[in-house]
Amino acid sequence: MSTHVDVLCPNDYKTLELIGSSSSMADIRNKISKYAASDAEVLIQGETGVGKGLCAKLIHSLSARAQYPFIEVNCGSIASGLIASELFGHQKGAFTGAIADHIGYIQRSNHGTLFLDEIGDMPSDLQIHLLHFIESKKMQRLGSDSSVSVDCRIIAASHVDLKHDIIQGGFREDLYYRLNILPLYIPALRERKADIPDYAQYFLNLLSDGKKKHLSKAVVDYLTRHSWPGNVRELRNVIQRAIIMCGDKNITIADLGLEIADRQMLPASDTIDSDYLLQVISDHKHNMSAAARYMGISRTTLYRLLKKYNLQK
Template structure:
């Protein structure tokens, strides 16, 4: 079903009504106008995508309607209809801004073909606008992680992506929920269509309905032209509602109606427009608890929570830190070769990462600014990574000795958490088993407890 809004303009009632009825049955949202004046009044709302306009009408020509629409800044596409075709008429219509013209009597299949062509053009324009504001990561810009929690997450993404199921992604801030949403879209049947992200917490409450569903010209103070809305921009593609838990209750009701009816009604419009869009939502809040508190609608929660993906915090898959570090060094290293020295890597592995992957990326970006000679050292890391020591200890031991003690603590704690299984501890730390044994021998010689 198409979401195009079509206006049929013709002073002959029989032609106008038959064509409008046929297009309505074909799935288009159709309005009618019996004159040029009536058409301009309807077009002024700014939400008409295509106008099928007769060239000869009593009050003004169809070409004059096109000219006035263009003068008003309207971007409606015009298909002109005439029983008096001539080369000069066609040229004049095109110069005025018409998309094309058709000869009466019209053949239904020809009309549908032309509307399909216009829909393709409008879709490409929408995708180009979306691409200018968002670049969805290419395959080479993704980091594949090997920890069991992330491999399980990857399997869930692969299962749900080819379906049209609504997905709810949950997890702490900075865990990469937006990356997961893009990956679902990339692997879906909608991959060639728009991916439109929306930060629900960043849009003022007074504007969020207009941003999501669009508005007509004059719908409210400051609406000097029509706005399509992000749901219609995402038609046939995916809309990603990030921080969906921040939506105010009145907006939750309207979102629920869109999910149930698969139609959106722009602010100021009396017509609901069908929309074919997959919804992926994300939140770092406990929506079930919010439902119990009465701050999130239970019916909307069930609509969104068809398939839930929980993204683990980085502290629960520390073994992926080295791969993430390599990924960010490639992304932000400006083509140069960079590496971490062992002491710096040990400190990154031991950190709890309350800001998760986003915090790690910020740390690497900062370190790249400070580092020299292609090596990131402890000195290039933020202050919170240097465990404070007593003045006596600082004077008694070198930096390397202090870092080795810190590293020993990390490794011994990993062995303890793995229940004494050194192979499992090595896997979690992202190092080889032989490396683990070698380091344990070093710690024993140095007198560290094991």
């Protein structure tokens, strides 16, 4: 399968853990368990790195569909001209280059969950096809007259405010309401500071290879004051770096290396230019996950940047 798509295996569920003792996280946990018991569409919104992907996987893994595929499609990473055929599939000869029948991601997620990440990037002509599919649970492959029924649950996510996109004319209002039956908004980390010590301790235990490490009150206070533009992902990366920097000792404020980030206040991705992007991708032999990890951004953000600079294949 292409790099735009992730398929979750039941074995991966064991590692899914939703950490955080804030009241927002308690509310999210409560919603996730209710949403998992339902089959309705879910729309997850929140800034980059807040845990949208994790929540989508959790809903699927707790649902009756858990033994069936969870297919994650990043709508922002597929060239707009290809999304229709990737999602709906095509018949041989449907268009130049369609040399064989192709089963799309909708059909592949039969009985399971189709996670449409960055739904705001879906071209408007396709939004109407998606709406039609959600309402009828029937679809046609490109070039085919017969329709097939597919039983899949749709979870969509967006890091941009889709309501704002509706006003700008980029997103269909009818599709928005159809997807937003079960809304899940994940607040930015700076709006739920009570979770910061929980995540810091969790990632410290997770990433320090069994070595006992302690977080001093000074370090925890410092972490709590930071604004975390990259949210939970940024915190994880900072803890990972601090573990490397502190050696055999306990972590100090200097080990966090946050002073520069504090001054910038901007998501790191906004400072990445196209030359640097191409260089890092080539250094990582076109392994997008590895390149994104190296730059401290998500694959979603990486694809967004490729699109922004017109560097998609």
